[in-house]
Amino acid sequence: MGDGLDLMQVAAGAAAALVAEMAKESWESARTAIERIFKRRGADETSVAQELGLLDAAHRRLNESTESERADVAKRLEQELLIQLGAFLQKNPDAASELQELVDQSEQHDTGTGLRANVHGNTSSQVLIAGRDVSAGNFSHRAPEGEK
Template structure:
């Protein structure tokens, strides 16, 4: 699974997941997972990879709503290059990144359980992220 095609494929998928999560409230959990991923290299290299990841996250957060999609696309490209380079040096990490991508794409959020009780004649919307629909937008405070 470590041939060049799979490395680029996994890096591209990973970059998409990371960029999407940078704009959501669950970013810290994904960042924490990336700490373990980058530790496949040396501690010093892991610190540098995380520093770059944090700079890209700050770029997304600092972007305006109107620029957000363009910034996310730019960051996604940079992340793909960063991840592909890392996977070239540490091909055994491909399975770790692929597992993270599968987890995020499945929508599984470990440790999250949402429950609503006693709601009569009301709508209940539960989410761990932002909701957009028609003229309605909800963003958790941590995602703003």
Template sequence: MSDALNVMQLATEAATVVVAEMAKSGWQAVREAMIQIFRRGGEETARTELQVLDDLRERLMAADDHAGQTLQHVSLQLAMFLRRNPSAVPQLRSMIDQFAGTTQTMERVSLSGVSGSQVVIAGGTASAGDFRYGAPEAKQ
């Protein structure tokens, strides 16, 4: 059971990096790293797994899927791959270390009972036209 949890945790961590890079200029470098990882399962496996990633990216970019759904799909894909190819674990960890510093992740936020209101969540200052909202400045 512990091994299954470790595999899922690693797969989720890697999926976070992969999905975050799907919409950024770093996608090609992450994609190349994933090709090398998937080759641990053989060339046919690499082609199949990469096609799944490419399809998920296409859906994400076309707004047919949102990042949370894509993250779940990639997490499960990677967990299943790692269960079949445990020798890929060190290489996947290396990919996470290499790209995690360039990936910005957002905290998960849940809202309930919100009606007649607008909620703005931003990683920095949000602005639209003349409207500008940012975190209060810290007192010096």
């Protein structure tokens, strides 16, 4: 059973990692990694294409959703991918360690990214931290093009 890993736990972690990657610019590299895992299992091209087709459809659904529905869509996609990846691992338990590596790499990339801010001496002031465009009242700030 894939180095003693719990298959459904690996599938759940991979589903969460893939949904998170779908919303990032790094999606293509995650997709390529999962494609390699699917292909290494000796699956025929039709099966690999079907698995990737499901992932691509999930990617489109997430990215075509509105901001207000994105969290719900992500939750549904995570459940769907859990089923898909769980079924894949049931047929290919030796792929569990590779899939777990994909999850671990995704988590490592997430730890060093993002914005860190320390705010000191802000008595009687407001602090606004945003990773994208912001507007409030007569204040407006657009993120530089390369940072969106």
